[in-house]
Amino acid sequence: xxxxxxxxxxxxxxxxxxxxxxxxxxxxxxxxxxxxxxxxxxxxxxxxxxxxxxxxxxxxxxxxxxxxxxxxxxxxxxxxxxxxxxxxxxxxxxxxxxxxxxxxxxxxxxxxxxxxxxxxxxxxxxxxxxxxxxxxxxxxxxxxxxxxxx
Numbered sequence: 001x002x003x004x005x006x007x008x009x010x011x012x013x014x015x016x017x018x019x020x021x022x023x024x025x026x027x028x029x030x031x032x033x034x035x036x037x038x039x040x041x042x043x044x045x046x047x048x049x050x051x052x053x054x055x056x057x058x059x060x061x062x063x064x065x066x067x068x069x070x071x072x073x074x075x076x077x078x079x080x081x082x083x084x085x086x087x088x089x090x091x092x093x094x095x096x097x098x099x100x101x102x103x104x105x106x107x108x109x110x111x112x113x114x115x116x117x118x119x120x121x122x123x124x125x126x127x128x129x130x131x132x133x134x135x136x137x138x139x140x141x142x143x144x145x146x147x148x149x150x
Contacts, residue, residue, distance in 0.1 A: 038063045045116075046109030048073055048136055054085065056114045056135065058107050066123070067102040068094045069116070073139045086139035092146075093131075099123030102131065113137050120146070 035042075041060040048054040057072040073086040093100055102118035113136020122128040130147040 036061065038068075041105055043105075043107050044074070045107035046114040046136075048113065049075075055082070056107075057082070057084070058105070058114070058116055060102065060105055062101075064096055065101065066093075066096075066099050067118075069102065069133070070094070071114075071116070071133075071135050071142065088135075088140045088142060090133060090142065090144060092144045100128065100131070110134075110136075113141075 038061040039059060040062050041058075043058045044055050045058060046056045048056060053075065055074045055076075057074050059070045059072065061068040061070075069090045071088045071090070072084040074082045075085050077083055092098065093102075099122060101121045101123075103121075105116065105118040107114055107116050113134065116133040116135065118131055120128045120131045127148045128146055132145045132147070134143045134145075135141070
């Protein structure tokens with residue numbers, strides 16, 4: 001009986017010890033924050049909203065030998081974590097027939113939103129040289145311009 005009580009007490013103490021250790025915090029592995037392997041560039045750039053409380057995020061991915069570009073209107077929750085309020089796919093790039101590859105991507109803030117620029121190469125012709133995407137201020141609003149050589 002004494003042996004059983006001692007074993008029960010030891011088990012209870014060990015479980016309390018494990019709870020105390022667990023209460024100190026959890027380890028988060030890379031998989032918690034993992035992004036798809038095709039994502040090659042992510043940039044926070046500029047602010048949006050009446051009080052500039054939101055942030056734009058630009059996400060570039062490479063797949064099928066072409067670029068895919070997304071702009072997100074991000075906000076922070078009470079704990080400071082970023083969450084996408086809206087995501088816009090750039091239709092001129094984000095389909096499997098555009099065959100446009102972007103390099104040297106930059107983003108700059110403007111009074112009305114952001115401007116994303118990049119060098120571009122097209123699988124359809126060799127005349128495309130640069131793209132400019134003006135984003136904002138409304139969620140989902142953007143203007144795509146392709147600059148070609150003559």
